[in-house]
Amino acid sequence: MNAKKRGLSMTAKYNLTGWGFVLISVVMIGSFYFYPMIQALFLSFKTGTGTNLTYTGFSNYTRLFSDTTFRTALFNTFIYLIVQVPLMILLAMFISVLLNDSKLKFRGFFRTAIFLPAVTSLVAYSVVFKYLFGSDGLINAMLLKLSIISAPVEWITDPFWAKITIIIAITWRWTGYNMIFYLSALQNIDGSIYEAARIDGASAFKQFTQITVPLLKPVILFTSVTSTIGTLQIFDEIVNITKGGPGNSTMSISNYIYNLSFKYTADFGYAATVSYVIVILIVLLSFLQFKVAGDKK
Known part of the structure; x- marks a missing residue:
């Protein structure tokens, strides 16, 4: 006892x-x-200027449906999400497969060089991109010299090209970050599997689609979810490269939340409501990705 x-x-x-x-x-x-x-969440049910707030129920949520600026910000954010996330994941996977080749010389150098953008300051690299893609920047100078274009491209002031610039900037910074996850996963795959596939006559493409991709499925799901969350919250690049312009054509939801809180007349209640749109989108898209991936856990 x-x-x-x-x-x-x-x-x-x-x-x-x-x-x-x-x-x-x-x-x-x-x-x-x-x-x-x-x-x-409690704040999202209040309306007022500054700290002078009163409870108004769901008025902020109904306001979303008539807010054209919110719809523009939501559309822009989805453009970044739909274009940039798949592009970045495919690039990260492709680069990781190349850098996992034991016959490749200077693998350590290439891995470090591609990962380095992920540790640079968000503000610093955004400002560098702004000058690189300016009307008289290095990118236009190179394209003109190579006779690819006949006149400078307005990367920052044209609505279409401004979005492209933001997508290029995000992809440049975060591809190396996702590459590390794929590299670590690839190094845990038994090499005898590929050797058996080569003996059976499988091409490099078949090995990639039939062996590499299925075995990387958990990592693909993880990077897809984290990249989706990060893209829905994109802020620094837009503020420092285009400031949401021209004409709100690059404004993201996070950018709009900041403007509602600190740039326009302070409306913290409505800003909280818009912020919960991001929360709902993250939950829904993450759930959808788990369902598509067939992850029961």
Whole structure:
């Protein structure tokens, strides 16, 4: 009996020790993540200027349907999402397969060079891109010299090309980041599988589509979800390269939230409502990606 009691007390002691280790993290996450999210939800049901807010129910949510600027920001964000995320994931996967080749010389150098953009400052690289893609920037100068174009392309001031510039900038920065995940996954695939496929006469393309892609499925799902979340929250590149222009043609949802809070007359209630649109989109798109991938977990 005493041994049993002693055993129970030891179990309780271990449990308390475990909770002691995680308690600080739980408190910090609850205080700085979940509490602000709940407060923002309550705030989304209020309307007013600055801190002079009154409860108005679902008026902010109904306002979304008649807000043309919100619709423009939502459309722009979806353009970035639909074009940039698949492009970046395919590029990251393709580059990782090339850099996983044991016969390739200077693999370490190439891996580092492609990953480096992911650790650069968001503001710094955005400003560099703004000058590179300016009317008299290096990109136009090179294209003119190679006779690819006859007049400078308005990368920053034309609505279509401004979106292209933003997509190029995001792809340049985050492709190397996703490449690391694919590289680590590829190195865990047994080489004998590819050797058996080569003996059976499978081409490099078939090996990629029939072996590499299926085995990378968990990593593809992970990078797709994280890239979707990051693209829906895109802010720095737009603010520093195009400032949402020309004529709101590159404005994202996050950019619009910032303008509602700090640039226009402060409307924190409506800004919180727009921010919850991002939350809903992230949940829905992540759920959809899990369903498409067939991940039951």
